[in-house]
Amino acid sequence: MVSKLVNFLLGHNLENDALKDEKYNVFWGLPILSSDAISSVAYAGEEILWILVGVIGVASYKYMFYAALCIVFLMFLLVFSYRQTIDTYPNGGGSYIVAKDNLGTIPGLIAGSALSIDYTLTVAVSTCAGTAAITSALPFLLKYKVSITVILIILMTIGNLRGVRESSRLFGIPTYLFILSIGFMIVTGIVKVHFLGFTPHPLYSVPEATGSISIILFLKAFSSGCTALTGIEAVSNGIPSFKEPSQKNAKIVLILLGTVVLFIFGGLSYLTTLYHAVPNSANTLISQIAIQIFGHNIVYYIIQCTTAIILIMAANTAFAGFPLLLALIAKDGFAPRQFAKRGHRLSFSNGIIFLCIMSCTLVIVFHGETHLLIPLYAVGVFISFTLSQTGMFCRWIKQKSPYWRHKAFVNGLGALVTFITVLIIGITKFYHGAWIIFVLIPSIVFIKTRVKKHYNTVAAQLKLNVDQRPKVINFEEQKRYAIVPIDTLNKSFLKALNYARTISNNIIVFHISVDKDATEKLKKKWDEYNIGIPLVIKESPYRALIHPLVKFIKSEEYAAGPNDTVTVVIPQFVVSKWWGNILHNQTSLFIKGMLIKERNIAIVTVPYIIEEE
């Protein structure tokens, strides 16, 4: 029944060979991998203006334009840097790979941790923001805010578990709708003012200036706007998800992404200046501009609606990127191996589910309030940018391949600028939450190194050389001991006993006495049954179920030598209904769990299946 439900939700299983078909072309790769970057533009301008407008009043629009210019410059620097990365790393050149490859393990793990945190935040923040857009339109849903957000995340999780291609169809369309509707608004807005002579009527008045621009203020505004650049990493991390030629496709998508962001960010910034929109907690910039251009008509609602949807869908970038990243880290042994396994529908199911759990937890703990999470948001991304660019820079310096000076300059400049950005964001947002990142990253790195150490220990101890041969066993002369624990004399026990007799002619039936009356009854029955096999009874005054058995096996009374095998044969009856298991003591499971820690005891489970009508 569970498997039927899984099939219904996720679609039927996919064969390994189906993997090739489940990949993006450019047309679907763009919306899937860039919805995060594109959607964050929707609020980046607003974040800049929030910082400025209370202090320098109407002059804000000028400096907002400068800040946006810096951010766009930064973006194109990153786009060109990342194009070099894509060329060099055809199998996915996320910061993790690049930093690990060129700077060493620890920088790689730092980059990986920073990115992991950021992906989780992307899901939480974007979904919360999307829900906020919905609840602003439909205020009666406000009290179900957290539930709605969690349900949205779960729906997205299911969509992604269905597999790569279907998720692109499902999630790609809203990105295009958003681009088109915002594009339409930008063109209409400009035409209306410049060609049709429309005079905008701002909805809110711009506050009076109370101070003048300062470097600190400008840097604060700039670092707030840097949220616009989260998500660019996704493209170069996602190269393996592209159809062949995957590198070329990824590079095209990256350039397209830059162009779209430039167009929308620039256009919105220009419209904001033109229509003098003022940041306001009840009405977003986009909403204010759209109302002035279109009024409260259907076009306005379409724009609001696509904005809301793309904010939710932005989370999908993380659902595409995070499981891939985690799979890479897991393949290197720094995270549990289960994350490197493909599921039913060939997606990395465990990573998707893990992301779902982490982000839902964030949403629930922070009661769906985005503003507490946003300050943490950009630091992580810029740390990973810096490490990745530095790694590329070092690579060119070391390799001295053709054009290395030019390439090193591009990546070196990228590294320098993103590092400065980390410092700016880290300092201006430290007390607003950035400190959490500086605690979290070292912790995650520590855990990852411990995991790796554990895997190394296990691998070293399991390693088998060709010269380590199997034991020479003379099957006919091998001494075999078998112990069959008994609680009551029933058919399940009989089946276990029958099995024991096929593998050994040294059988002992062992009873742990917890209840004297029950033991007496068993003794009597055993004597009646009379099959010539000894029944050993040991008292367990403290009601422990396993200690007396282990003690007995180790004692001299039971003289198995080091070369003899000791097998404990456990009868277990199996009930067909899942709830049936709750009704039984599961003693055999318990015994197995304890015995498995003892060397040189093999544990046999002999199932006896109970039929139920």
Added chain:
Amino acid sequence: MVSKLVNFLLGHNLENDALKDEKYNVFWGLPILSSDAISSVAYAGEEILWILVGVIGVASYKYMFYAALCIVFLMFLLVFSYRQTIDTYPNGGGSYIVAKDNLGTIPGLIAGSALSIDYTLTVAVSTCAGTAAITSALPFLLKYKVSITVILIILMTIGNLRGVRESSRLFGIPTYLFILSIGFMIVTGIVKVHFLGFTPHPLYSVPEATGSISIILFLKAFSSGCTALTGIEAVSNGIPSFKEPSQKNAKIVLILLGTVVLFIFGGLSYLTTLYHAVPNSANTLISQIAIQIFGHNIVYYIIQCTTAIILIMAANTAFAGFPLLLALIAKDGFAPRQFAKRGHRLSFSNGIIFLCIMSCTLVIVFHGETHLLIPLYAVGVFISFTLSQTGMFCRWIKQKSPYWRHKAFVNGLGALVTFITVLIIGITKFYHGAWIIFVLIPSIVFIKTRVKKHYNTVAAQLKLNVDQRPKVINFEEQKRYAIVPIDTLNKSFLKALNYARTISNNIIVFHISVDKDATEKLKKKWDEYNIGIPLVIKESPYRALIHPLVKFIKSEEYAAGPNDTVTVVIPQFVVSKWWGNILHNQTSLFIKGMLIKERNIAIVTVPYIIEEE
């Protein structure tokens, strides 16, 4: 480490033989088993007055006295009825036993379910009321109300898990303190007015009458006051917890309980009339009276404090009663058997933990608001009273033992009166929540019968007759097949293989191919290793781990006859740190879980222990 913590919290293990010492004498049995009944008196008068005072004003005091009289009459009827039950059922005569014995299984289960619900409600309601008393005194704690209640329940759970005797010491004292302090207040209050000529100054004025007394109004008041009688059942259900002579001790405790309730309930009702206390949500009746008698001095705070403590401790009656009841039901096969097992310290740990979880859930779901739970409270108890009395009545009628007419009269009257009370409470409180009980009880009874049916099915299928002999097996000629699944060639596999060779000379090594590269690598290594055992490889295109193996075993390719044994030998490496298990796929556990549903396959686990520094 976990076991050290358990020992610290619960004390060291107790031997089976220590059971005799862990019992109550009369002195400790009284406070333990009666704190529920005694504490509920603290608010029963208030509940009556709440119904009356808004309608009939100052005349309420007269009718409150009548209602209290009815309730005291009902109580003594129950005390005498239950004395007969104690005589008849020396091993604990709760409603469940009595109803099952004399009326049949279903009435027994109804009584048991009603009582179980009531015990759970007792814990939730009493603890919430106790917390409310604390938070009224210390208002800054109000916002942690739910957490405080849950912590109190957990502390009580730990206390009870420590075992019977220590819990009586821990929880018995507050009952005596409450009795003494309320007794002191009653005596002082009466002396002050009648002998020292003190004139009370009521804190609140009695509302004007807006109507006159009616039968419906009086019955409502009466049914509200019936909460005073919850908890009487605990004594006769708890006979096995008494020291020998347990029946005599229980009967003494029952009479003492009745006397204490009579004295406190009567005394408080009289004081209420004398001091004209008026129900008020900010100030309890006891608090109003105490302020008038003592002022805001230390005696007042002692009274408030002991009241708060006994309300919390009342929950302990349920912790004493519920696990015993559940153990009885479990012994009869109507509830999971684990509830009938004694734990570390000889208490019925599972029942205690179950009660803790259920009541904490109630508290959390209802946000610690008692008034939503109180209407459900008395119905359950009176249903079980009715069934128990009816059972006793039928017993006397059938047996016609000496004095049967007299005995049948006592119990018959009890049955009739409690049945009428059920009707009164059920009708007057139906819409306030009593309906929930009428839904819950049938559901629980249904589940219990299903559980019993399951146990019966299992028992029937496991039953072994003496004439069903073990198979005749010629050990030397027995054909044994062994399959060793392999993932990678390592030491853990080698150990499993070595074991397989001791039990079989027909070994197949079986590999399920999920990843072609890994399979190729394994094939090459296996050929190098060259030990003359065939490696069977089956593709698993859908990455299923078990299906190909089961299919292979059943196929003709693998021709094990019905008399041959097939053993699957699973290598499992065991890591020493608990978190290590998270890092491995647990494939072997998974294989075991799937294979165990197949008949005629024995599963051997061969542990390989990984050492970690």
